[in-house]
Amino acid sequence: MIALDVMTVLLVCTGLVFFVAGTAGLLRFPDFHSRLHALTKADNLGLGFIALGVAFQMTDAWSVAKLALVWMLAGLAAASVAQLVARAALDRLPDESGGEHKG
Amino acid sequence: MVVIKRFALFFSIWLSLTAADPLGLVLGTMTAGAAAWASLKLLPSGSRHVNLLSVLSMAPGFLLRTARGGVDVAWRALHPAMPIAPGWIAWRTSLPPGGQRVSLGIELSLLPGTLVAGSRGDVIYVHCLDTNQDVAGDIAKEEARIARTVQEARISHD
Amino acid sequence: MTEFLVLAALALLAIVAAGLVRVHLGPSRADRIISAQLIGTGGVAIALLLAAASADTAIIDVALVLALLAAFAAVGFIKSASRDGAGDPEETEEEA
Structure with missing residues (x-):
């Protein structure tokens, strides 16, 4: 039991670090799209670690499956929403503002 | 089926x-x-054949890249000097429209330092967190990987 | 263990609250909506921690609903941000 608790503490603390990083990025990064990087990547990883940590406290397999489902849904939603918000936030596509790079 | x-x-x-x-x-x-x-x-299935096994075989790598992307941006956000150089890349993709491009978009949005923000025709617009890195090379690698997975799925189906 | 989980949930609440500063600062509406997304992800994590702390797995269902609602909120914003149906940007690009 103690080993399970140790795993939970370690994983939840790691998750918290990523949430701190997500908030730090949201507050510190200079432009909207950089902030979006911080939110979608750091926070989803944080949620993954916390869900995994919580899974070590569950007593039945179905709850663990449901935790996995929560994380997958949240991750999938965040990844696709991030792309759409990123697109919606662009008034003009970047090449119109003269920022074209090679491709 | x-x-x-x-x-x-x-x-x-x-x-x-x-x-x-x-x-x-x-x-x-x-x-x-x-x-x-x-x-x-x-979402009609169309002509795409997605092999469940090949999708599952991608899962560990997918998780690993998600983790790398999160660690990378977390490190940059927490670093006192905040080592970022944000910028844009207009990338002309060779992948056909539809599922493959969507997977490229999702993959790039999870990888370290890249985020897709729309497309026009064959050009997709990628926001980079650090333009000093070889972002174009990373995108090319990712594109080749997706094309290969689809090809393998097709062969195993025929 | 319960104490640790509740403390972690409180810490997370504080982290999410700090993110709300960006809702106040903006400057764009998109900045504000993604800060609100933080409440979605953070809220899901808080609900999961409380589910373990209270040993009540029903709270996991709350987390699930919160995750879905957060996604719908963002989609609502995207739809409202553009009148011409560019709420589905990829599709309009291909038609053009």
Whole structure:
């Protein structure tokens, strides 16, 4: 039991670090799209670690499956929403503002 | 075949939501059937053949890249000097429109330092967190990997 | 263990609250909506921690609903941000 608790503490603390990083990025990064990087990547990883940590406290397999489902849904939603918000936030596509790079 | 696959997917979601409570099985079968029908209406399977095994074999790498992306941006956000150089890349993709481009978009949005923000024609617009890195090389690698996975799935189907 | 989980949930609440500063600062509406997304992800994590702390797995269902609602909120914003149906940007690009 103690080993399970140790795993939970370690994983939840790691998750918290990523949430701190997500908030730090949201507050510190200079432009909207950089902030979006911080939110979608750091926070989803944080949620993954916390869900995994919580899974070590569950007593039945179905709850663990449901935790996995929560994380997958949240991750999938965040990844696709991030792309759409990123697109919606662009008034003009970047090449119109003269920022074209090679491709 | 596609109907059965989708039904199985929705039914397994139902099972994990209800902890396989026998009281809910009848309702769950009906709901999963309706969901499979609706999903086929909204997203017809078309000619794409996605092999479940090849998708599953991608999962560990997918998780690893997600983790790398998170660690990278977390490190940059917490670093006192905040080492970022944000900028844009207009990338001309060789992948056909549809599922493959969508997977490229999702993959790039998870990888370290890149985020897709729309497309025009064959050009997709990628926001980079650090333009000092070889972002174009990373995108090319990712594109080749997706094309290869689709090709393998096709061969194993024929 | 319960104490640790509740403390972690409180810490997370504080982290999410700090993110709300960006809702106040903006400057764009998109900045504000993604800060609100933080409440979605953070709220899901808080609900999961409380589910373990109270040993009540029903709270996991709350987390699930919160995750879905957060996604719908963002989609609502995207739809409202553009009148011409560019709420589905990829599709309009291909038609053009």
